[in-house]
Amino acid sequence: MNTPLRRVGLAMMAMFLLLLGNATYVQVIKADDYRKNPLNNRVILDQYSRERGQIIASDGTPLAAVQKTDDRLEYLRTYANGPVFAPVTGYFSWIYGAGGMERAEDDLLNGSDDRLFTSRVSDLITGRDPKGGSLQLTIDAKLQQAAFDQLQSQGVTGTVVAIKPDTGEILAMASTPSYDPNLLASHDADVQEDTWAAFEADPAKPTLNRAVHENYPPGSTFKLVVAAAALAEGKTKDSPVDGRPVITLPGTNTTLPNFNDTTCGDGVTATLQEALAKSCNTAFAVLANELGADKLRDKAAEFGIGEQDLTIPLSVVPSTLGPISDTPSLYQTGIGQKDVRVTPLANAVLAATIANGGVRMQPHLVGKILAPDLQTISETKPDEAAEAMEPEHATALRDMMIASENNTSGGGKLRNVTIASKTGTAEHGEDVRATKPHAWYVAFAPAEKPEIAIAVIVENGGQQGLSATGGRVAAPIGRAVIGAYLGGR
Amino acid sequence: MLAFAATLVTSALILVEANQEQELTMRIVWLGLAYLGVLTVVHLAVRKWAPYADPVIMPCVALLNGLGLVMIYRIDLAMADVKFADGSTWSPAAPKQVLWTAIALVLFCTALKVLSDHRTLARYGYTFGLLGLVALVLPGVLPSFIAPEINGAKIWLSFGAFSIQPGEFAKILLMVFFAAFLVSKRDLFTIAGRRVLGLDLPRARDLGPLIAAWAVGVSIMVLQKDLGSSLLFFGIVLVLLYVATERAAWVVLGVVMFCVGAFAAWKLFRHVQVRVQNWLDPFIDPYGTGHQILESLFGLGTGGLFGAGLGGGRPDEIPEANTDFITAVIGEELGFVGLSAVLLIYTVLALRGLRSALAVRDTFGKLLGGGLAFAMAFQIFIVVGGVTKLIPMTGITAPFLSYGGSSLLANYILAALLLRISDAARAPKATPKPRPQQPAIADQFTVMVERPK
Numbered sequence: 041m042n043t044p045l046r047r048v049g050l051a052m053m054a055m056f057l058l059l060l061g062n063a064t065y066v067q068v069i070k071a072d073d074y075r076k077n078p079l080n081n082r083v084i085l086d087q088y089s090r091e092r093g094q095i096i097a098s099d100g101t102p103l104a105a106v107q108k109t110d111d112r113l114e115y116l117r118t119y120a121n122g123p124v125f126a127p128v129t130g131y132f133s134w135i136y137g138a139g140g141m142e143r144a145e146d147d148l149l150n151g152s153d154d155r156l157f158t159s160r161v162s163d164l165i166t167g168r169d170p171k172g173g174s175l176q177l178t179i180d181a182k183l184q185q186a187a188f189d190q191l192q193s194q195g196v197t198g199t200v201v202a203i204k205p206d207t208g209e210i211l212a213m214a215s216t217p218s219y220d221p222n223l224l225a226s227h228d229a230d231v232q233e234d235t236w237a238a239f240e241a242d243p244a245k246p247t248l249n250r251a252v253h254e255n256y257p258p259g260s261t262f263k264l265v266v267a268a269a270a271l272a273e274g275k276t277k278d279s280p281v282d283g284r285p286v287i288t289l290p291g292t293n294t295t296l297p298n299f300n301d302t303t304c305g306d307g308v309t310a311t312l313q314e315a316l317a318k319s320c321n322t323a324f325a326v327l328a329n330e331l332g333a334d335k336l337r338d339k340a341a342e343f344g345i346g347e348q349d350l351t352i353p354l355s356v357v358p359s360t361l362g363p364i365s366d367t368p369s370l371y372q373t374g375i376g377q378k379d380v381r382v383t384p385l386a387n388a389v390l391a392a393t394i395a396n397g398g399v400r401m402q403p404h405l406v407g408k409i410l411a412p413d414l415q416t417i418s419e420t421k422p423d424e425a426a427e428a429m430e431p432e433h434a435t436a437l438r439d440m441m442i443a444s445e446n447n448t449s450g451g452g453k454l455r456n457v458t459i460a461s462k463t464g465t466a467e468h469g470e471d472v473r474a475t476k477p478h479a480w481y482v483a484f485a486p487a488e489k490p491e492i493a494i495a496v497i498v499e500n501g502g503q504q505g506l507s508a509t510g511g512r513v514a515a516p517i518g519r520a521v522i523g524a525y526l527g528g529r
Numbered sequence: 530m531l532a533f534a535a536t537l538v539t540s541a542l543i544l545v546e547a548n549q550e551q552e553l554t555m556r557i558v559w560l561g562l563a564y565l566g567v568l569t570v571v572h573l574a575v576r577k578w579a580p581y582a583d584p585v586i587m588p589c590v591a592l593l594n595g596l597g598l599v600m601i602y603r604i605d606l607a608m609a610d611v612k613f614a615d616g617s618t619w620s621p622a623a624p625k626q627v628l629w630t631a632i633a634l635v636l637f638c639t640a641l642k643v644l645s646d647h648r649t650l651a652r653y654g655y656t657f658g659l660l661g662l663v664a665l666v667l668p669g670v671l672p673s674f675i676a677p678e679i680n681g682a683k684i685w686l687s688f689g690a691f692s693i694q695p696g697e698f699a700k701i702l703l704m705v706f707f708a709a710f711l712v713s714k715r716d717l718f719t720i721a722g723r724r725v726l727g728l729d730l731p732r733a734r735d736l737g738p739l740i741a742a743w744a745v746g747v748s749i750m751v752l753q754k755d756l757g758s759s760l761l762f763f764g765i766v767l768v769l770l771y772v773a774t775e776r777a778a779w780v781v782l783g784v785v786m787f788c789v790g791a792f793a794a795w796k797l798f799r800h801v802q803v804r805v806q807n808w809l810d811p812f813i814d815p816y817g818t819g820h821q822i823l824e825s826l827f828g829l830g831t832g833g834l835f836g837a838g839l840g841g842g843r844p845d846e847i848p849e850a851n852t853d854f855i856t857a858v859i860g861e862e863l864g865f866v867g868l869s870a871v872l873l874i875y876t877v878l879a880l881r882g883l884r885s886a887l888a889v890r891d892t893f894g895k896l897l898g899g900g901l902a903f904a905m906a907f908q909i910f911i912v913v914g915g916v917t918k919l920i921p922m923t924g925i926t927a928p929f930l931s932y933g934g935s936s937l938l939a940n941y942i943l944a945a946l947l948l949r950i951s952d953a954a955r956a957p958k959a960t961p962k963p964r965p966q967q968p969a970i971a972d973q974f975t976v977m978v979e980r981p982k
Binding site: 041043046070 | 868869913
């Protein structure tokens with residue numbers, strides 16, 4: 041009887057070996073696949089059960105915080121005043137992932153970032169729950185609120201970006217229509233799913249951060265780049281430029297008129313300053329042709345247009361001049377049409393660069409990185425990205441922009457502050473006559489010692505529709521935002 | 530070794546507390562000491578009533594049981610904040626399991642004391658067989674108010690506050706019966722029938738017991754929808770037959786019958802098809818029927834080589850965490866290393882049992898010991914194999930680890946029987962009668978032996 045018993049023993053050993061072998065396969069060889077499988081809730085649950093770091097505004101106003109809950113996700117992400125700051129904070133959903141800053145700085149907020157190494161080690165020793173680090177943004181909470189209110193009260197689809205010219209700090213980044221990230225952070229899966237489906241179905245794209253994730257034809261605001269290139273080539277604000285009310289694009293029958301067929305100067309020539317102030321299309325189209333595509337492209341690049349992988353740390357879609365394949369295209373590029381596309385952020389950087397004496401500062405949203413105990417770990421230092429203009433050229437362009445502001449209609453002018461600005465009314469779409477134009481306003485103030493540079497765009501002219509211009513639609517919003525910033529202290 | 534087991538269990542408990550509540554109290558020390566105290570009492574009982582018993586079996590059992598208690602407690606902590614769909618909350622299982630452990634240990638000691646020789650069991654073989662059969666089939670045929678269907682299986686008898694799984698006891702009762710039956714009728718089964726393909730087939734009329742076992746296995750599956758138990762039961766009978774007759778033909782026949790039965794079941798029953806499908810590809814229905822096995826695999830995978838640490842995993846994600854899937858929780862929190870260690874403890878336990886069976890002198894003891902040891906190993910194979918997707922998942926508990934009074938009681942009886950057999954195997958033979966002393970050589974008569982010429 042002992043022989044079969046021994047064989048049974050061997051069979052038992054074989055069974056255990058099989059189990060061990062299979063356990064090796066599951067837990068060692070396939071372990072990573074299982075761990076990273078999207079159906080595996082463990083990783084996301086771990087993130088939720090850890091106290092996620094806060095996102096606060098530059099003055100300490102909490103924008104995103106956590107609230108202890110009694111369900112198994114332990115912490116609920118909350119956004120005070122969600123829709124106002126949503127383009128910046130983004131959302132944090134355990135079904136749809138994260139967006140905005142929540143995504144860009146996820147490692148820091150969830151505590152796995154290397155910069156938090158020391159505090160993690162001390163947590164390990166003291167046995168406290170690991171916490172995420174916090175972010176102090178450069179966003180000015182009051183200004184952001186003002187910008188959002190301006191857009192919201194007009195009921196428009198658009199965005200306002202405000203930058204501090206001498207540092208590159210982004211002071212405000214509002215986008216409408218907006219959304220409430222609290223709904224996406226809900227611990228109720230149904231709420232998340234319904235909200236997400238509604239956002240996806242909404243043609244107004246509420247979750248789109250228009251300031252950085254969308255680019256638009258810049259229209260006349262691009263004349264600033266052309267003017268800067270011309271100044272660099274030795275022109276002054278008094279240099280004569282083309283003043284005809286309408287020209288025909290070379291080699292075609294297409295005409296290119298000034299807005300409302302306005303005459304600039306004496307109808308033959310005008311000064312560069314007048315051409316910019318009156319936004320003469322013919323003058324800048326011809327000027328662009330004189331400069332040539334390469335010089336235009338180089339100057340644009342110095343202003344950051346064409347930069348591919350900009351992160352602030354939100355990723356920014358690239359701005360571009362397009363291919364400029366022939367001379368008519370070059371003419372149209374000169375007035376910011378054809379294939380030129382810029383993000384509202386890029387236009388704000390353009391204004392900020394001129395305001396900062398031609399020095400382009402790297403735009404950024406993160407002011408300080410804070411440890412879980414709110415000790416500062418690191419601080420973003422202003423970073424000079426490029427010297428786009430000579431200081432005297434910047435001053436000349438500033439004066440031209442002051443003239444432009446004085447020539448711009450539209451309400452909301454500020455009494456005690458000199459603004460330097462440029463408006464734009466950008467045609468777009470297949471049928472430009474029937475499509476409502478985008479209204480632009482880029483500006484900085486006070487002109488003598490700039491403290492804020494902004495770009496405003498109102499998609500499709502807002503309420504004014506076909507008759508919209510940058511001056512009538514976008515300028516009042518921009519001026520109100522500047523007023524809120526300068527008057528708010 | 531018992532003290533070592535107690536230390537391990539206490540440190541495991543400390544880790545759980547540390548990871549879950551960040552506060553250590555003196556309570557743990559008392560719990561550890563209490564555990565050690567209980568173990569000492571059991572140890573003394575074993576010394577007294579089975580002084581020659583294998584010294585490794587009891588510490589293995591104690592370690593597994595203690596680890597099981599810690600894991601069940603740990604799962605209680607995890608489930609404490611979970612609210613079920615019907616609004617009810619989790620009722621802690623650990624205190625009940627501690628109570629069951631106490632009862633089981635008392636039963637264990639009683640069994641050791643009352644049963645001074647395992648051969649007495651053989652005398653009541655038929656009685657046990659009948660009892661076992663009744664216990665096995667009872668929940669399947671009784672109306673559902675007393676035998677409710679839980680998680681699709683109809684294997685419980687419910688008496689108000691507590692419920693038992695008679696199948697767990699039936700397993701041992703029937704094993705005793707089969708061992709006794711086979712020992713008495715052993716010669717019958719070795720008579721050769723026809724020879725086919727180099728195998729001596731048994732005579733058709735001797736197939737009775739095998740067919741009966743097969744029928745019982747099938748009926749468990751049909752009436753109670755308990756695949757694991759039917760597989761376990763059939764496997765045990767097959768091994769007992771093989772050991773008793775020393776004929777591989779039984780095994781071949783049995784495997785063929787098993788394949789036929791399994792294939793038919795797969796064709797006929799929806800719940801069997803679902804199990805097989807989830808085994809082949811659990812991702813087909815990740816939120817439905819594949820959920821259990823997927824969560825188990827995710828847990829094991831997330832645990833990886835060294836695990837998430839005791840108290841650091843997410844057993845609330847795994848369904849049935851404290852019964853069928855308790856090894857998955859161990860795999861997640863202690864990693865591959867911990868799971869292997871647990872498997873090794875089981876291996877040691879089963880092999881020690883088998884060694885006793887090899888060493889014991891009576892055939893009944895050999896059969897019973899071999900059967901008990903194999904049952905332990907096979908049960909682990911079925912449950913861990915199911916959890917790690919080696920074989921289709923069949924709901925069955927892990928001996929000593931899983932939550933469940935019946936399982937614990939039955940397995941402690943099993944351990945008592947193994948100890949009894951090993952005691953008999955290792956006991957020195959009854960001291961032989963002293964031989965009359967031979968007188969010293971000098972006192973012998975001297976005899977002249979003539980030299981051969």
